[in-house]
Every structure is written in C-alpha cells, then in structure tokens.
Amino acid sequence: MTALLTRLRRQGLGPRDLAVHAFLLVFVFITLFPFYWMILTSLRPASEVFTAHFSWWPETFVGLDNFRAALSQAPLLRFMLNGVLVCAGILIVQLLTAIPCAYALAKFEFRGKALLFALVLFALCVPIQVPALPLYVALAFTGTLDSYFALMVPFFLSVFAIFLFRQVFKSFPDDIIHAARLDGIGEAEILWRIVVPSAGPAIAAFAIFSITAHWNDLYWPLIVITSPELAPPPLGMMYFADNDSGTTFGALMAAATLLTAPLMIIFLFAQRHFIRGVTMTGVK
Amino acid sequence: MSIALAGAEHQGSAKRRRRLGAEIAPGIAYWFAAPSIVLLIVTLLLPIIVVFALSFTDYELGALGISFLGLDNYTALASDPTFWRGFRNTLYYVALVVPGSVLSGLLLAVLVNDLIRGRRFYQIAFFLPVTSTLIAMATVWKYLLHGRIGPVNHLLAALGLPQFEFFGDPELIMPALAVIGIWQLAGFNMVLFTAGLTAIPADLYEAAAVDGIDRPWERFFTVTLPMLGPTTMFVIITSSITAFKVFDTVAVLTRGGPQGASDVLLYTTYLEGFQYLRMGSAAAMTIVFLAIILVLSLLQSRLLDRKVHY
Amino acid sequence: MTATVSIASIEKNFGGSRTLKGVSLEIEAGEFLTLIGPSGCGKSTLLRIIAGLIPQDGGSIAIDGQVVDDAPPKARDVAMVFQSYALYPHMTVFDNIATPLKVRRLPTLARLPVLGRWMPGLKAARAGVAEDVGKVAAQVEITSLLDRRPAQLSGGQRQRVALARAMVRQPRVFLMDEPLSNLDARLRVHMRGELAELHRRLGATFIYVTHDQVEAMTMSTRVALMMDGEIVQVAPPAELYANPSDIRVARFIGSPEINLFTAHAGPDGRIALGDEATPLRCDARGPVTLGLRPEALRIADRTTALTLKARLHRIENLGPDALLHLRHDQGGDQRATLRLPLAEIEALRRSGRLDAPLTIGADADAALLFGTDGKRLELRATGAARNDDLILQRAS
CATH class of the missing domain: 2.40.50.140 (Nucleic acid-binding proteins)
Structure with missing residues (x-):
C-alpha cells in the first residue's frame, strides 16, 4: 500500500498532487466557463435562454440557426476581413520600419543614437490615447477619417518592436556580419538575408503580440470609423451588441463566438509562441 | 529634428573616415533608422507636443477660433465633479484588479509550476482569456452576470443566496467590471510569474531542503517569494498600467452608467474629445492621464533595467 | 594567387586609449606570418584593419603594392576565418560556402529567395558555383556534410566549413583569427598540421593571429610578437626563441x-x-x-x-x-x-x-x-x- 502511494506520488498522482489538481480545476472551470456558456447559448433556442432555471446542455438543439441569424443581421465576415487587412497592414509596416531601425541601434555607431534610443524608451510608455486627439484632428483635416489608412496609421511605428529587436540583434555575433562583409554582401542584404532569419522566434513572438493587440483593439476604431463596412471585429461586435433590441442572446453569442474564434484557433495551434512571446516581452 | 540635422552633418565626417579604412560608413545607419524616425516624429512626438499645447486652449473641432486659456482647463478639471468621479472610479477599478489578478496569477503560477503532469494544459486554459477578443467576451460576461437570466444568479439562487442586478446597481458595477478585468489578466500574470519561477536556480531549493526547510509553504515563503520579488514588482506595475487604461468594457457594457458609477478616466476623456469635440479640455485630461502613466512607467523601467526580459 | 601585405604606421584608438601605436610590418607573398601576443595587445584589431572591417585612425595598408585604405572589405580580395567560425546559422553548409561566389557571380535579383530561382540564363553560372563548392568541399573532406546546417556540425566540422568558405574564392590573402582556439586539444594538434599543409598547397599569404605560442612556433614562416599595441620583434620562430630582442619577448615565448x-x-x-x-x-x-x-x-x-x-x-x-x-x-x-x-x-x-x-x-x-x-x-x-x-x- 505504501509502495503504491510512493509510486503514485512519483508519477505526480499522490494525494497532495490530486488536491492541487482539484483546486486548479475549479479555476479552470471559472476561466473557461464564459467560453462554454458562449458556445452553449449560441447553440440553443431563444426560449431556453429566458427560462429561469439553469441547464448544462441545450434541451432543443437548434444547430447553426443562431449563426445564420447573426451572419444575416450584420456583416460579421466583413468585420473579420477588415480585422485581417488591418492587422496584416500594421504588422507589415511595423516590421519593415522597426527592423532596420533596431539593427542600426544595435550594430552601428552614429550621432544621435543615444537620443533616438531615449526617445524610443519614452515612446514605449506612451499609450495610443495620448496622441489620439491630434491624430484625429489631422486625419479630419486631411479628409482621411473613416478609412483603412486611418485605422492603421497610429500603429505603423512600433517602438516596442524596435526595443525588442534591438535586444535580439545586439546578441547577434559581429563576426558573422564581418564575414558577410568580407564575402561581399551589401549592408541591406546582410540585414534581411543574414541577420533577420536568425531572429525568427522574436519576429514570431512580436507578430503574435501585434496581431492580438490590433485584432482586439476597440478604442481607435471607435474614434475614426463611422462606416460599418470598415469596422474591425471589436467595433463590429459593439454595433451588434448595441442594436440588441431585435437581437437574441443566441445570435449575439454566435457573433461573439465567430469573432473570437480566429485568434483562439491561432492560439491553440501556436500556444508555445504565444507564451514565449509574453515571457520575452513582458508587455501586454 | 535634431537627429536629421546631425545626420546630414555626419555624412561629411563619414566620408573623411572612409579614406582611412573602409568600414561601412555610418551613413547607412541613418537610412536604416530614417523611416522609424519620420514615423516617430509624425505619429508620436508632434502629436504629444500638440496635445500639450491644446490643453492650454479652448479649441473645439469645427470651431473657427482658438484662444489661449492658460491653465483654465486644468483649474476647471480640478473643480469638475465628473472628472473626479471618473478618476475615483478608475482608482477603485485599479485597486480591485491589481491585487486580484496579481495574487491569482502568483497562486496559479506556483501551483502549476510544481506539477509533474498537466502543466501545459493549465497554462493553455488560463492563458485563453488573454487572447480572446475582450469586447466579445465582455458581452458574454454581461450575460453571465445578467440579473434575471445570468447563470451566476442561477447559481446564487440554487445556493439560497440573494440575487444581484450587477449591471444595474451603482454599488456593484465596478466590482463586476473588475471581475472581467481579473479574468482576462490573471493568466497573463501567471505566465510572467512562471518565467520568474523558472529563473530561480534549483540548487536554492536543494540548499533549503538541506537546511531542513521541506514543507511546501515554508519553501514558498523562504525561497520562492523573496526570489520572485523583482518579478512581483514588475507584474504589479504592468497590471496597474493595464488597469488604468480600462476603457473597452465600459464603452461596450455600461457607457459610464448606471448614474455615472462606472465613469472612468479614459471614457470621460473619450466623450469630451470625440463626442463633444471639446479638444482643449480633453487635451488637459489626456495630459493628466499621461502623467500618471509616465510615473508608473518610470517605476517599471527602473525594474526593466535590472531584468531586461524575462 | 598570392600577394604582399604592407602595414605602415597603423594607428587605432578605442575610447581614448591607443590600441595600436603606429604598427608597421612588411609581409612577403606566400608567407605564413603569425601575429602573437597576450589578449588585448591589438593583434585581432590589426587583422580586422587589414580586412577593412574596422577603420584605422592613421597609417596605411597596401595589398600587392596597392593601397586599399578606400576599398571596402569585399574589394580587398582577402578571406578571413574567425575564431567563432561565423557561419551563417540558417544556411546549409553548401550555401555557406557558395555565398561568396554567388555574390560575385550572380546578379542581385538572382539571389532573392524563391523568386531568384526563376531568373533565366544563369544556368552556367550556377553550375560553376556548385562545381567550385564541390571541389573545395572535397579538399577539406566535408562533401558528405553539404546539406547540413551549422548547428548539426561538430566544432571540427564547422572549422572545416569556415576554411572552405575562405578558400572557395581563392583569395590572395588569408586572415585567420585564432581559428583553432575553440577546438579540443587533440583536434587542435591535428588541425595545426592540416593548416600548415594547406598553406604549402595554396601558396597564398597567411596572416594568422593566435595567443598560443605552440601554434606560432609550429606553423609560421615568421612570427611577429605584439605587446601593448606595438610589434616588439619579428623573426622566424627559432630565432624568436633563441634570440629575443626584448625581455618581454623572452618571457612570452617559452614554457615554462x-x-x-x-x-x-x-x-x-x-x-x-x-x-x-x-x-x-x-x-x-x-x-x-x-x-x-x-x-x-x-x-x-x-x-x-x-x-x-x-x-x-x-x-x-x-x-x-x-x-x-x-x-x-x-x-x-x-x-x-x-x-x-x-x-x-x-x-x-x-x-x-x-x-x-x-x-x-x-x-x-x-x-x-x-x-x-x-x-x-x-x-x-x-x-x-x-x-x-x-x-x-x-x-x-
């Protein structure tokens, strides 16, 4: 009996381990319950939503009716397409501008370098809400409000990317850059063909960080977008939740499921990158 | 601007250096940095200067005139009950979310990190809310906490407890929003703490065991917690900054209601600037907000200096 | 395929301290010259100045009688083997060795990933690159490793790849920066022999930096001993041992x-x-x-x-x-x-x-x-x- 206990303990199944698991599973339940309830409601008829008793399972299964209703009430797929376009546009410009700047800060000596880096560190602390007013005014005066450009422009520069990639490039061996110069490779080609490929994990981590942040951002789209056909997912969700007079909870939850699904699926496939991204950056 | 000027000036000396030895002239570094410098100036530095300047004026978008008010916007803020209510509500939210998310993150990290089985499962489960679209999940939470049909109230009823109208009661609205905030932030903090935990050298635990410290809670208080000190500080400040920026849930779920009980700083600023288009006074609020964030960031960067990345 | 290297009063300052104090040295064509000295004496800096990787603050470098002070590294026709080998981590061994040839023989567009493969009319050039890489790989016996990446190689194998990458474009001058110091003792003895043999076979000028006197004594035609940014003595190895011109040379060479x-x-x-x-x-x-x-x-x-x-x-x-x-x-x-x-x-x-x-x-x-x-x-x-x-x- 004691031998069995020891063996179980060694396999992480001793009484104390089981107690910890039980405790953690309660937390897991609390954490995941909203997701469960969201999916459950999206699959259940409206009549069940408004009953005063609790049930774990749809008593009548309505299949994808709620999803069909949600898709017909609002252009959800359009919202998601907007999200994809905006996230991709932002990420591409961020990488194209931040990588060379980070490389210059990491591997070159030039006048103004210390000032530039100090500004990057300062900018790191400034949230979007601070430059929002003047940017809005500028966009209003140039007539570019309510456009994809307006959605993306404040985020083209990611000082966070500069900071992160500088850190990564600093640890890239000078010898390899020297070898590349001796081999006759041009400076830009050294950066994009030799240095950048070795920063793959950091770039992946940053991409995930950037996509998550901008897919989920509500503040800026709320300010600059007035046409529903340009709304990214969170703003679309807000429109949808707003006119809930005619909307059932079922359709609302179906819409929420659809709009959260893409990131969730990416996360489940690339969770290692997500978690490493957080530990590498420590910034949300 | 001074960077660009310094650049032009440096081209000359770069050429001079090039005669002696052929290292790539540093001029190329300016080309590499130029796009970022332009964006930095146009989308960040200039706007900050403008917002600062606007905060001393009565500028309204669409209005023709603009006049200098000095500190009037700030003195008006100081005596504006709406602003103070938003400020108080924000602090209340921070005071609820920071301890809640930091303590639960720490607890989960310590428990999960010691496990032999299931670590990855728990990490994925707890991290899931971080990646979820908060707006969508907020609507789910509003439903969960619904006064009549929400499962939370069903549960309370089943336990024979009184039921609550979370989103209709000015007393309960901030705690309800804080629950959503903690739910989203706990997993994120857990991952940060886990990184801190893995950085604690294993031989410290062995040394503690040799010294006769073998109960888990003793180990936690003598080794783990002191070693996690810097991480904990970092997590607290990061969580404070995140909590200070609370906006999405307010904008979607409550719009500051009921009776202004969930008015928060950013939501007030948003209304002032982008709904009523009173740029001057919104700019003053923005400056106050920036000052708070900068103080927190300053604390954070002092910690970052010590531990650049986890 | 060999050249003289003239180093004339090279000066270099780093942050206020004089790393090189007017170093002059004439290196004959086909010579195996070793720069030896304690760490921090400036020998690696001098090597990088010859390569054009670091600018000097004064003085002049001439290769084959031509002043190269204006020339970028790639125009100097020198190759370098680094202590860390400096292989491109994401490229196969073949691509590592082929890179210096591709840069010289293929237009920029043809070197683009994926797209470049479809550039027409370069079949002959590509075949030539592959052939040259194959030849060099055979010379240093790494033909079987051409598909691997540096991370999959042992230290000795990486060393050979680094050598092959240097050899493949047949430079007039080889610069070597402590190439053996990351190898274990046995392999180091073996590679000493191979390097000396390689030098004999190629007939190119070798400038070799080390802090290991055994390497200097066994391989070199002449040894230049550097201390505190100056060359103290230049002589054939035996002469340096028997006839040191300075007490610092006498103390540095010889063990115990x-x-x-x-x-x-x-x-x-x-x-x-x-x-x-x-x-x-x-x-x-x-x-x-x-x-x-x-x-x-x-x-x-x-x-x-x-x-x-x-x-x-x-x-x-x-x-x-x-x-x-x-x-x-x-x-x-x-x-x-x-x-x-x-x-x-x-x-x-x-x-x-x-x-x-x-x-x-x-x-x-x-x-x-x-x-x-x-x-x-x-x-x-x-x-x-x-x-x-x-x-x-x-x-x-």
Missing part, C-alpha cells in the same frame, strides 16, 4: 617561462651574479637582468660558468622529464625552474643531493642579458672565463 636573475655590471662591464663573478661582460653598467631558459639550467659542476645557490621547492613530473621548482635569492621573483630528464633527477634524489642546498648554473653562451629598459644587451666573453670556449653572443 624563462628564469630571470638580477645581476650587476661593474665599472669594467664585468657581470656579477650575487657574490659570484661570471665570465660575462657587457657595455652597460649597473643593474642588469640575466635570463636562462629552464633547459639551459643544470645542477652545477666544476665546468659550469654561471652558478648560483638555490633550494628545492617542489618537483613536477612531466613524464619523460621533470621540472625542479627552486627558490633563490638572486632577485626577480626568487623562483627558478630547471628542466632535467627524469632519470637524472632520480639519480640526484638517490644521492641525497636534493635535500641539501643546491648549486645550479648554466653555460655562459646560454645566457641572455637585458638592460633596465628591457632591451637585449650584447655579451662579450672575458679572458678570465672559467670555461674557455665562450661564444660571442650577438644581440639581434
């Missing part, structure tokens, strides 16, 4: 280190070691330093010209012979090391002579004399020498 004793030159130039007169004379007056290599020292007998008293401290057995570590009162650090065959030491031990104070000494022609400034002093024999076949020692 040379024994140094404080001596005194009288008014007539006669040198006294402690109370003992010696048959040596020099042109200097006053305190001088007398250097004797450990293998020049022996237990004194009646024929020994230079003698001094010492006590045994410890015996270190090296296998075929042993080192006697001694203490003495003749200045310096008061330590001396003496190398003797093991059998002799056994004989001494049995006779009990090791327990008593010892008289050690050396032949007069083995002595190296240095002035107070560290410069080598010329020695002359005197008539009153105890052994009569003193050789006139010339200072280099």
